[in-house]
Amino acid sequence: MDSTIIFVLSSVLLSIFIRLTSSSTTIFSVLNYGAKPDGKTDSSQAFLHAWNAACSSADYSTTVYVPRGTYLLRPVTFQGKCKSSKINMKIEGRLVAPIDYNILGKAGNWLLFHEVSGVSIYGGTIDARGESLWACKRSKSGCPFGATSLEFTNSKHIMIKGLSSMSSQGFHIVINECNNVRIGGVAVVASRNSPNTDGIHLGGSSHVTITDASIMTGDDCISIGPGSRHFIGSLGQAVKERGVRNVTVKSVVFTGSENGVRIKTWAKPSTGFVKGVHFEDVLIKDVRNPIIIDQNYCPYHHEKDCHGQASGIKIRDITYRSIRGTSTTKFAINFECSSKYPCLGLRLENVNLKCIGEVAESFCRNVHGYATGLVHPKSCF
Numbered sequence: 001m002d003s004t005i006i007f008v009l010s011s012v013l014l015s016i017f018i019r020l021t022s023s024s025t026t027i028f029s030v031l032n033y034g035a036k037p038d039g040k041t042d043s044s045q046a047f048l049h050a051w052n053a054a055c056s057s058a059d060y061s062t063t064v065y066v067p068r069g070t071y072l073l074r075p076v077t078f079q080g081k082c083k084s085s086k087i088n089m090k091i092e093g094r095l096v097a098p099i100d101y102n103i104l105g106k107a108g109n110w111l112l113f114h115e116v117s118g119v120s121i122y123g124g125t126i127d128a129r130g131e132s133l134w135a136c137k138r139s140k141s142g143c144p145f146g147a148t149s150l151e152f153t154n155s156k157h158i159m160i161k162g163l164s165s166m167s168s169q170g171f172h173i174v175i176n177e178c179n180n181v182r183i184g185g186v187a188v189v190a191s192r193n194s195p196n197t198d199g200i201h202l203g204g205s206s207h208v209t210i211t212d213a214s215i216m217t218g219d220d221c222i223s224i225g226p227g228s229r230h231f232i233g234s235l236g237q238a239v240k241e242r243g244v245r246n247v248t249v250k251s252v253v254f255t256g257s258e259n260g261v262r263i264k265t266w267a268k269p270s271t272g273f274v275k276g277v278h279f280e281d282v283l284i285k286d287v288r289n290p291i292i293i294d295q296n297y298c299p300y301h302h303e304k305d306c307h308g309q310a311s312g313i314k315i316r317d318i319t320y321r322s323i324r325g326t327s328t329t330k331f332a333i334n335f336e337c338s339s340k341y342p343c344l345g346l347r348l349e350n351v352n353l354k355c356i357g358e359v360a361e362s363f364c365r366n367v368h369g370y371a372t373g374l375v376h377p378k379s380c381f
Contacts, residue, residue, distance in 0.1 A: 025061035025088065028054045030071070037069020039096060044074045055082035063088040066124060070094045075107040075147070080116035080155065087116070091124025091163070101133035104169055105144030113152045120159040126150060130169040134194045134218075146170035146196065152178050161185055170196050172217070177204040187214045194218035201225060204242065221257070222249075243273035253283045254325075260290040261323070263315060265338075267298045268305060270312035277318045284325025290353050291320055293367075295338040310340035317345040324352040332377055333362040342366040351375045 028050045031037075035046035047064075054062035062084045073095050095111075097104050104110050110128055113119060128149045136143040146169030152158055156179040164187040165172040172188045175181050188199040199215035202208055203225035215221040224244055254260045261279045284290040295313065298306035315337065332353035337343035346369030353376065354360055364380035371379035
C-alpha cells in the first residue's frame with residue numbers, strides 16, 4: 001500500500017480515536033446497584049449508590065444511567081463536590097414517588113442536587129403523584145406543605161434537557177443559588193387547581209437560560225425570586241431582600257392562564273427592587289391579566305402582615321415590546337404600583353391586545369412611563 005495512503009488512514013484513525021476518547025464516559029447503571037424497574041420496590045439507595053460511584057470516579061465524564069421502566073424513589077439527596085468533572089444523568093425510565101404523600105410532603109424535597117458542578121440531566125419523567133396532597137389541602141387543614149420535585153442548590157454549570165415533570169406536590173423545578181444553568185425542552189404538567197405548583201422557580205441565581213419549555217400548572221409557570229440576575233415571582237415578603245435585575249422573557253405563548261407577563265410584590269416594607277426587565281414577542285390567548293404589575297399582593301391568610309401597607313419594592317425600567325393577543329377581562333393592561341415608590345421608566349412598544357366581548361382598556365396607578373408605536377388599548381401613562 002502506498003505510504004501516503006497509509007499515512008492518511010493513520011491520521012483518520014487517530015482523529016476518530018481522539019473524538020471517541022474525548023467523548024467517552026464511564027457508565028454506572030442503577031440496575032447494577034439493585035434498582036428494580038417495577039414501580040413497587042424502593043430504589044432510592046440504588047440510585048444513591050450509583051450517584052456516589054459516578055461522583056467519586058476519577059474519570060472526567062461519568063453517566064448515571066436509568067434504563068426503561070418505572071422506579072419508586074423516596075426523597076434522595078445527590079451530594080456534590082465530586083471528583084468527576086462532568087456527570088450526566090441519562091433517564092430513559094420513569095421515576096415515581098410513594099403513594100403516601102406524607103413521605104415526600106414532610107421532607108421538603110424529593111430529588112435534591114446540592115453543591116454539584118457540571119451535572120446534566122437528559123430525558124425521563126418524574127411523577128410526584130401530588131394529586132392526593134392537593135385534595136387534602138382543598139378539604140382540610142393540617143396537611144404537609146409538600147415537596148419540590150427537583151431542586152439544585154449552590155451549584156453551577158447545570159443543564160436539564162428533555163425532562164418531564166408531572167403532578168408535583170409543590171414547585172416542580174427549583175434553581176436556588178446557582179450559576180450558569182440551561183433548561184431546555186422540559187415539560188411540566190399539573191392540574192389547574194393544584195396549589196403552589198410553580199413550574200420553574202429561580203432564586204438567588206444568575207445566568208439562567210430557559211428555552212422551549214411547555215408548562216401547564218396550577219400556579220406560576222416561571223417565577224423569579226429575590227437575588228436573580230441576568231436571566232416575577234412574589235417579591236417583598238421579607239424586609240431585607242435582594243433585588244431582581246436583567247431579566248429577558250422572549251418568544252413565549254400564554255394560553256388560557258390567569259396571568260401573562262406579571263410582576264407581583266407584597267404590600268409591605270422591603271429593601272428589594274426590580275429593574276431591567278424585558279418582555280418581547282409574547283402571544284396572549286384568552287388570558288385574564290395579559291400585562292400586569294400588582295404591588296398590592298396581600299393574601300387573606302397574611303392580612304395581618306400586609307393589610308393597608310405600601311410595597312417597598314422599587315420597580316423601574318420595564319419594557320413590553322411586541323405583545324399581542326386576547327384578554328378575557330377589559331383591563332388588558334393593569335399597572336397597580338406602590339403609593340410609596342411609583343413604578344418608573346415603563347415602556348410600551350407595539351402592543352395590541354383585544355378584549356373578548358368588550359373594548360379593552362388600560363389602568364394605571366402610581367406609574368410613570370411612555371408608549372411608542374401602535375399601543376392598544378391606549379396607554380394610560
